[in-house]
Amino acid sequence: MIIPPHVLSAARQIDTAGYVYDLDILRSRLSQIEDALPLKRKHIHFATMANDHTNVLATIAETGHGVFVNSPLHLRLALSSGVAAKQTIYAASNMSGSEMRMCLNVGVHLVLDSAGQVASLDAIAPTNTPVGIRVNAGSAIEGPSLALEASYRFGLLADEVDAVQRSTRNLRITGVHCYFGTDILDPRTLLDGLDRLASIAVLLPDLEYVDGGGGFGIADDFDSPAFDLAAYGRGAAAIIARLEERLRRPVTLIVEPGRWLSAPIGWFFARVIDVKPRADRILAGVAASVVQFPRMLLHPEKARHPCEIVDGRHRLPAALPVWVTGNSTYSRDFLARGAALPNPKVGDLIAFHNAGAYCRSMRTRFLGKEDPEELFLHAPDERRPLVDAFANAAQ
Numbered sequence: 391m392i393i394p395p396h397v398l399s400a401a402r403q404i405d406t407a408g409y410v411y412d413l414d415i416l417r418s419r420l421s422q423i424e425d426a427l428p429l430k431r432k433h434i435h436f437a438t439m440a441n442d443h444t445n446v447l448a449t450i451a452e453t454g455h456g457v458f459v460n461s462p463l464h465l466r467l468a469l470s471s472g473v474a475a476k477q478t479i480y481a482a483s484n485m486s487g488s489e490m491r492m493c494l495n496v497g498v499h500l501v502l503d504s505a506g507q508v509a510s511l512d513a514i515a516p517t518n519t520p521v522g523i524r525v526n527a528g529s530a531i532e533g534p535s536l537a538l539e540a541s542y543r544f545g546l547l548a549d550e551v552d553a554v555q556r557s558t559r560n561l562r563i564t565g566v567h568c569y570f571g572t573d574i575l576d577p578r579t580l581l582d583g584l585d586r587l588a589s590i591a592v593l594l595p596d597l598e599y600v601d602g603g604g605g606f607g608i609a610d611d612f613d614s615p616a617f618d619l620a621a622y623g624r625g626a627a628a629i630i631a632r633l634e635e636r637l638r639r640p641v642t643l644i645v646e647p648g649r650w651l652s653a654p655i656g657w658f659f660a661r662v663i664d665v666k667p668r669a670d671r672i673l674a675g676v677a678a679s680v681v682q683f684p685r686m687l688l689h690p691e692k693a694r695h696p697c698e699i700v701d702g703r704h705r706l707p708a709a710l711p712v713w714v715t716g717n718s719t720y721s722r723d724f725l726a727r728g729a730a731l732p733n734p735k736v737g738d739l740i741a742f743h744n745a746g747a748y749c750r751s752m753r754t755r756f757l758g759k760e761d762p763e764e765l766f767l768h769a770p771d772e773r774r775p776l777v778d779a780f781a782n783a784a785q
């Protein structure tokens with residue numbers, strides 16, 4: 391995967407380490423996903439946990455799409471970046487009464503995680519408040535295909551749904567939601583989930599939408615085939631069409647991609663400071679830490695980022711694998727493990743791809759490192775001030 395020249399010229403300004411994002415790539419990916427869903431009624435809600443920078447959120451707002459948030463902080467960031475409350479889905483588990491009240495005041499659409507949470511909101515919501523429910527329709531968190539675990543921590547069980555929807559006085563349950571896992575590369579897994587979700591959706595007399603969550607994968611290496619978005623779109627349209635036919639009413643499809651939309655918009659760059667040749671590997675020490683680029687810290691077994699030495703393509707590959715090490719005393723401070731790179735040299739700039747998702751949003755204070763520099767290309771010009779509705783409601 392070639393790094394665009396304008397991204398590279400921005401990266402060359404980075405002294406030690408930092409992120410470069412190109413928001414035109416985000417715009418293009420939003421159009422791709424929109425075009426790939428051949429449905430009349432569809433909404434794309436970017437999952438802000440993937441990237442919570444206000445430039446990213448302002449780009450989502452500028453393109454007219456919505457967001458999916460799961461915390462007051464992300465709600466505030468989204469609203470202050472220009473996302474409309476009515477285009478915001480707020481879902482969390484174990485929401486407190488004050489969190490629910492704040493959401494009602496701001497006017498976001500809430501998705502509730504349990505029978506107890508439905509009862510709590512029903513007790514304080516105005517009449518006729520539309521909400522969604524998260525249901526347990528299976529999860530592929532632990533393996534490549536969906537498994538239905540009754541003890542899974544999220545959502546209502548399918549056999550709780552009817553009683554819950556009959557029990558509400560003020561709430562109208564207009565949607566079902568499920569999240570099947572992250573980084574799923576086979577669209578059939580997500581479609582299987584969507585189909586299961588649709589079969590639970592028929593239990594809701596007020597149904598207006600089905601929210602199939604995120605999970606659209608980005609392969610960790612450039613040789614693996616990309617997620618087949620067109621196949622997902624065709625399959626999803628067929629599932630929604632069957633549901634509409636069965637219910638004789640229009641149904642909207644909602645998706646909440648995080649990684650697929652934002653991973654390829656960003657790169658992390660780090661300068662080589664020290665090189666240690668070892669018997670079985672080369673240690674390339676950079677002026678950055680895994681805490682600043684933390685997907686590998688949180689998911690050491692799974693997460694990988696393709697990486698390359700900038701301007702190093704003409705150099706021969708090193709005879710040994712390269713381990714990119716961080717500038718701390720933490721023994722697992724690795725930004726890459728066993729990478730196939732040319733022999734690293736002091737002063738080289740290493741580029742890590744797919745750094746736009748679950749990187750800046752996962753930074754941690756562990757090890758006491760500064761937040762790395764972030765450069766944004768093609769950012770929206772106009773930034774809107776904090777929306778008063780949130781500031782007032784949040785008090």
Ligand SMILES: Cc1ncc(COP(=O)(O)O)c(C=O)c1O
Pocket residue numbers: 437439440458481569571572573603604605606646647648649650
């Ligand atoms: C409910 C929900 N929706 C969407 C997402 C985004 O997922 P992904 O980045 O895998 O698309 C997440 C991520 O955790 C989530 O919890």
